[in-house]
Amino acid sequence: MPYSYVSYLDCPKCGETYDVNTVQQLCTCGAPLLVNYDLEQLKDNLKPDELKDREDSLWRYHELLPVADCKNVISLGEGMTPLVEMSKLGSELGIKNFYMKDEGIIPTGSFKARGAAVGVSKAKELGVTELAMPTNGNAGAAWALYAARAGIKSTIAMPIDAPEITRKETAVSGANLYLVDGLISDAGKIIGKYVKDNQLYDVSTLKEPYRIEGKKTMGLEIAEQMDWEIPDVILYPTGGGVGLIGIYKALNELKELGWIKGKLPRLVAVQAAGCAPIVKAWKENKTESDFWLNSQTTAFGINVPKALGDFLVLEAIYQTGGCAIAVEDEAMLEEQEKISSMEGAFVCPEGAAAFAAVRDLRNNGWFHDEESVVVLNTGAGIKYPNTVQVEVPTLNKEAKI
Ligand SMILES: *Cc1c(COP(=O)(O)O)cnc(C)c1O
Numbered sequence: 001m002p003y004s005y006v007s008y009l010d011c012p013k014c015g016e017t018y019d020v021n022t023v024q025q026l027c028t029c030g031a032p033l034l035v036n037y038d039l040e041q042l043k044d045n046l047k048p049d050e051l052k053d054r055e056d057s058l059w060r061y062h063e064l065l066p067v068a069d070c071k072n073v074i075s076l077g078e079g080m081t082p083l084v085e086m087s088k089l090g091s092e093l094g095i096k097n098f099y100m101k102d103e104g105i106i107p108t109g110s111f112k113a114r115g116a117a118v119g120v121s122k123a124k125e126l127g128v129t130e131l132a133m134p135t136n137g138n139a140g141a142a143w144a145l146y147a148a149r150a151g152i153k154s155t156i157a158m159p160i161d162a163p164e165i166t167r168k169e170t171a172v173s174g175a176n177l178y179l180v181d182g183l184i185s186d187a188g189k190i191i192g193k194y195v196k197d198n199q200l201y202d203v204s205t206l207k208e209p210y211r212i213e214g215k216k217t218m219g220l221e222i223a224e225q226m227d228w229e230i231p232d233v234i235l236y237p238t239g240g241g242v243g244l245i246g247i248y249k250a251l252n253e254l255k256e257l258g259w260i261k262g263k264l265p266r267l268v269a270v271q272a273a274g275c276a277p278i279v280k281a282w283k284e285n286k287t288e289s290d291f292w293l294n295s296q297t298t299a300f301g302i303n304v305p306k307a308l309g310d311f312l313v314l315e316a317i318y319q320t321g322g323c324a325i326a327v328e329d330e331a332m333l334e335e336q337e338k339i340s341s342m343e344g345a346f347v348c349p350e351g352a353a354a355f356a357a358v359r360d361l362r363n364n365g366w367f368h369d370e371e372s373v374v375v376l377n378t379g380a381g382i383k384y385p386n387t388v389q390v391e392v393p394t395l396n397k398e399a400k401i
């Protein structure tokens with residue numbers, strides 16, 4: 001049996017197809033490319049039960065991943081993160097089956113590790129020796145570290161106020177790191193020119209086809225961890241939207257394989273009120289978003305004023321009957337504290353935004369009774385120590401308390 005059932009790439013906008021065995025970036029029409037698999041063949045050769053004995057990483061789904069030869073896999077053990085029941089928060093919100101998929105427990109401390117593991121592995125398979133990307137921090141850290149493991153050189157540009165730890169993670173990997181006095185879109189322009197001038201592999205969000213495949217594994221894992229009884233709702237803190245596109249793609253592939261049945265979960269894109277282009281587009285019933293001017297939020301990972309894959313995010317929302325919702329920074333930080341004190345989970349601000357969205361949607365009556373709800377916590381709270389302000393008493397050595 002083949003290690004991967006990958007077959008070809010195609011463009012979701014114009015339908016043009018591309019070869020998976022050579023380096024590809026965007027379609028000539030400017031849209032991101034998607035990976036296709038021979039699902040008919042796979043359906044006959046693999047049953048979901050056979051996954052049970054496999055390694056606890058995202059590579060357990062190697063048939064549904066684009067790397068053709070297992071010797072090209074670059075792994076730090078990423079994936080198969082816990083699906084944690086949030087029963088106290090659930091009972092406060094009146095949601096009986098409430099879960100957090102916790103991506104804080106993954107190499108590099110954010111779920112960007114998934115996209116990087118699969119993206120870098122495929123890059124290595126294609127013979128890439130040098131890559132470049134703009135980032136809001138976490139993606140740069142993950143790609144730089146995985147690239148280091150693969151022996152691939154990387155050049156990363158990030159906004160000067162991206163979370164400090166991501167700057168250090170990137171630098172310590174040996175990457176060429178640049179700080180940009182601006183937004184990720186400004187960093188993107190600089191990298192775009194650098195890539196063109198030097199003929200490099202551009203691994204900006206969705207400019208190569210394989211990051212989605214890595215993030216797709218969140219959807220595969222949720223389905224497997226719930227014993228192929230998929231939840232009613234999945235909430236995702238959305239910047240570039242790669243995770244949401246990936247989860248939607250995963251669920252459709254599982255459906256085609258016959259491993260899951262019935263209606264797909266309603267997918268919810270959660271954004272920060274200070275940067276909510278997808279929410280605005282959804283409210284206006286549009287199929288693409290407009291550039292969000294002067295975007296600002298503490299949840300740095302979702303500060304993306306215009307996403308290349310916005311039309312795919314919106315399609316996933318419309319097709320599943322989901323929605324898009326914006327959360328104020330203050331509400332997400334309150335929620336972050338609440339989740340820590342109530343459930344013992346120190347989630348990242350982006351994850352906290354998704355939890356705060358559950359509260360809002362519950363209050364609006366958007367959930368039905370007895371629904372099962374999964375929230376993606378996309379990273380570790382400890383990567384953002386400055387989002388929590390503490391005042392604690394200091395004792396001298398003889399003090400009594
Ligand atoms: C990148 C990031 C997001 C947003 O992911 P997209 O797939 O770009 O929407 C959410 N949370 C964290 C912690 C991130 O680093």
Ligand SMILES: [Zn+2]
Pocket residue numbers: 011012013014015016027028029030031
């Ligand atoms: Zn196209």
